Amino acid sequence: MTADDGARPPTGTLYRKVAADLREAIAAGAYGSGGKLPAESALAERYGVSRGTIRQALAVLRADGLVTSRRGTRRVVLGTARVQSFSELLSFTSWARSVGEEPGGRVERVDRRPATPREGDQLRLEPGAEVVTVLRVRTLSGRPVMVERSVYPVWVGELVARIPADAVSHTEPLQEQGVVFADADHTIDLVLADDDDARLLGCAAGEALLRERRRSTDPVGAPVEWSEDRYLRGTVAFTVHNSIAASALGRRHRRAP
Numbered sequence: 001m002t003a004d005d006g007a008r009p010p011t012g013t014l015y016r017k018v019a020a021d022l023r024e025a026i027a028a029g030a031y032g033s034g035g036k037l038p039a040e041s042a043l044a045e046r047y048g049v050s051r052g053t054i055r056q057a058l059a060v061l062r063a064d065g066l067v068t069s070r071r072g073t074r075r076v077v078l079g080t081a082r083v084q085s086f087s088e089l090l091s092f093t094s095w096a097r098s099v100g101e102e103p104g105g106r107v108e109r110v111d112r113r114p115a116t117p118r119e120g121d122q123l124r125l126e127p128g129a130e131v132v133t134v135l136r137v138r139t140l141s142g143r144p145v146m147v148e149r150s151v152y153p154v155w156v157g158e159l160v161a162r163i164p165a166d167a168v169s170h171t172e173p174l175q176e177q178g179v180v181f182a183d184a185d186h187t188i189d190l191v192l193a194d195d196d197d198a199r200l201l202g203c204a205a206g207e208a209l210l211r212e213r214r215r216s217t218d219p220v221g222a223p224v225e226w227s228e229d230r231y232l233r234g235t236v237a238f239t240v241h242n243s244i245a246a247s248a249l250g251r252r253h254r255r256a257p
Helices: 011-027 040-047 051-063 092-098 117-123 154-161 171-176 195-201 248-255
Strands: 082-085 103-114 130-140 143-153 183-192 208-217 223-231 236-239
Touching: 011 040, 011 051, 040 051, 092 103, 092 171, 103 154, 117 143, 117 223, 130 154, 130 195, 143 154, 143 195, 154 171
Parallel strands: 082 236
Antiparallel strands: 103 130, 130 143, 143 223, 183 208, 208 223
16 A cells, blocks of 8 residues: 555545555464564555554554554554454354455254253243254354354244355344344353364364353344354454443433532
């Protein structure tokens, strides 16, 4: 990427272009995990932009969790994992496309059985109610990166069972059928790969995987999915944005004299 004074993009888009170029270089391993980016002055010269534009681009990478946040020193690359925000976790397909990857998926198994006590609690089902479970592998540009275990109330699961096994997205066809994923609660932790994980992801049984558990609800708060996604190490990172303005404490602060 070089500057072209005859066709320079608007100032507000320059830093985004620089950030995108640096993000691609980081993902390709150009600087390595723990390596240092060039100095701001060197980056400004390389891209033909001001140091202020470079700082804006680095702020984007910092928010994505890709580089350190210290000013006045060369930024250190924290990792090359693709970053996914909690707002994007409802759709693996949409997130993958947003980072320039080709999403894919393949259903391995669909079962209908009585819900376990944990599943019944998460989906607010009566004791003895049945659920539909789906085991699915998800890919980025053909590479397996995540195993998805989803549990649905029967009325949703029957719709899922009719979706082609190799469909890229389940969320989109479900939404077309009137199933709206409006809100979700997330829990992130580590889990050891089981035999299914090892077979589908090509990792060793017992290897540590990043696990994201999610309960999704519709606009009236009724649960429509209880899901557990297991990611290979180094394939994804999650970002969370907090604001005092959005919290109950923040509201009390604004009301205080």
